[in-house]
Amino acid sequence: MQSQTSEITLGPVLFNWNPENWRDFYFRIADEAPVETVYLGEVICFKRAPLFEPQFEAVASRLKAAGKTVVFSTLAEVMSKHERRLVESICAEPTALVEANDGSALLQLRGRPHHAGPYINVYNERTLAVLARGGTCNICLPPEMPAAAIGALCPEAAKLGVTLEVQVFGRLPLALSARCYHARAHGRTKDSCQFICENDPDGMPLRTLEDKPFLTVNGVQTMSHDYLNLIGELADLQAMGVSRFRLSPHSCDMVEVATIFRAVLDRGIDTAEAAARLDALKVGAPFSNGFYYGKAGHSWDRPRPH
C-alpha cells in the first residue's frame, strides 16, 4: 500500500497569536522546517481573520518561495453573514488550493480539486466517495478515528486517488460551539470579546474541581489538555496507506517537532530517540494517543522501540 511518498504537513494555527509572531512563525517554518504543505487561514473565529490579513500575502509568498505547497483553510463553523463572506472570499480565488472545513465550503469548491479538513465528518468509504466525486483530493481525517477504521478506509482512498492525512501532533480539537467560551470565562460575549483569547497562545486551560488539568478552551473550540503524539504509530499509518502527517501548531519549537517526525518517517532515528526528543520539548502537558487505539482519547501508550 505504501505507494506514495510521505509528507509532513503543518495544520493551520488554531490560536489567536500576535500577528507579528504569527508572521515570524511562518517565516521560520518557510526557512527551516522540513514540511511539504502548510495550511494557512483562520479556522476558529471570523473576528480574528482581519488581524492576520496585513501579513497574509507576505507569509504565503515566503512559504511558496521556500517550495512549500500552501493550502488555504476555511472556517469550521459557518452561520452568520460575516462567516459566510469569509468562506466565500477564500473559495472565490479560482487558482487557490482550499481546505474545506464545513458544508458551505464543500458547495463552493465542488467541481475543482480541493482538500477536506478534519472538521468534515469523513468516517467511511461511502462518504469518501461522495467527496471524491466532488473534487476532494486530500482528506484530513477526524482525530477520533481509530486505527481499524483508518485502515479500512485506505483502500477506497487509494482506488479513488484521494490522499489521506492524519493529525499526529498537537492538542486534539474535540468540539465546536456557537458560543465563545473564552469570552464567557471573562464575563463577555462573542460580540464584546475584545479578543481576550490573544492572551492564551496554546489555549485557556480548564481544570476539574479536583484541580486536575482536563480541557483547553480556544474561543468557540474545545480542545484536549494533552497533546496528541503519534510518533510511535507513524510506521503503522504509512503501512496502511496514509501519506500525510499533520502537525498542529503550538508555541513550542515546531521546527524541532517537524524535524523529529521527518526523521522518523525517513527512518533516520528510531521512535525511542524521537519520543525522548519530543519529551525534551516540555510542552507543559502529557502526550496522548488513545483515539488511535479505540480507547479514551486522553490515554497514552508509550511508543515501543522499533
Next chain:
Amino acid sequence: MSEAQGYQKPELVCPAGTPAALRAAVDAGADAVYCGLQNATNARNFPGLNFTPAELDQSLAYAHARNAKVLLAVNTFPPAGKFEMWGEAIDRAAKLGVDAVIVADMGVADYAARTHPNLRLHLSVQAGASSPEAIRYYCEEFGIKRVVLPRMLTVAEIAELHRQIPCEIEAFVFGNIGMMAEGRCSLTNYVTGLSTNMDGICSPAADVHYEEDAERNLTTRLGEYVIDRFACGESAGYTTICKGRYLCGAQTGGYYAFEEPVSLNLSALLPDLMRAGVTALKIEGRQRSRAYVKSVVSAFRKAVDDIMAGRDAAFASLLALTEGRRETEGAFPSKRWR
C-alpha cells in the same frame, strides 16, 4: 384569521424512546414521532431505549392508523468497515414504510438516495448544516427534503435562512440543549472511549459515578474526571461534560464553563417561529418517560392549536418538566447568548 397573521400550521415532531412512548405521543396529538433502532445507528443509543424491527413495524401500524407519521433516526456516522449496519437500517426503513429517515452521514445519505430514491430524507441536526450553502449542498447531493436546524440560530436568522434554502425547516422547541455543535463533539470519546458520532453515545451511564462525602456533598465523575459537585440539597441533574463546572484562571471557584444545566423552552417564541417559516417543531427527549412525553406533547398540541385559532397559548405546566427546573430560550432570541 391565523392564515392572515402569516402563520403556517407546523407539524409537531415528538420523541419516542420506546413503543409505549410512541403510542403516548400519538395519542397526545403528535403529527409525527421520531425513533431509532436498538444499535449504534442512532444518536440516542442508550440501554433500554429504542425499537426492535418488529416493534418498529407495529408502531408504524399504530401511528399510521391514527394519521401520524413515523421518522427513523439513522443519524450517526458509520466508521469504515462497519457501514453494513447503517445500510441495513436504511433498507429496513424503506421496507417497513417509514415516512422519512433522518440522516447525518454523507455516505448514509448517499446510500439511501441511490438505493431507495423514493425514501424521504431529512437532514439530522447531527450533520451540523448551519448555513444556506451547507444546506443546499446536502439538498443537491442527496435530495434532502427537510433540515433539522442546529440550536444556535436566532429566530431572525431562521427566517432569513428560510428564504434561501430549497427545503423545509424543522426547529427544536423544547428539551435538553447540548452546548456543542451536534455531530462535531468528541468530548465523550475523549473521556470514555465511546464516540457520540460513531457509537451514538453521550455521557454513558456506565461511566458516570456519584460519590457522596460525609457532609452529603455529591461529586459526579465521568470516567476519571470530576464533572460537577453539588452541595447537600442542591438539585443535581444528569451531568454531561458540557454542563459541568470547572476551574480556570479567570474565575474564582467552579463555574459552568460552557452552559448551566438548563433546558430549552421556546414556547413563548412559538408564534415567531411559525411566522419564520418553520415547517416542523421538534421536541427533544427520546430518553424521557412515557408520562413526560404525554405531558409535553399535550401542552404543545394545545398551544399550536390555540395559536392557529388566534388564542393565547398557556404553558405554565411545562416548567416543572425542564431539566433542573430551569429553562432557557438559548440562542433563539438574540446573539448575546453567544
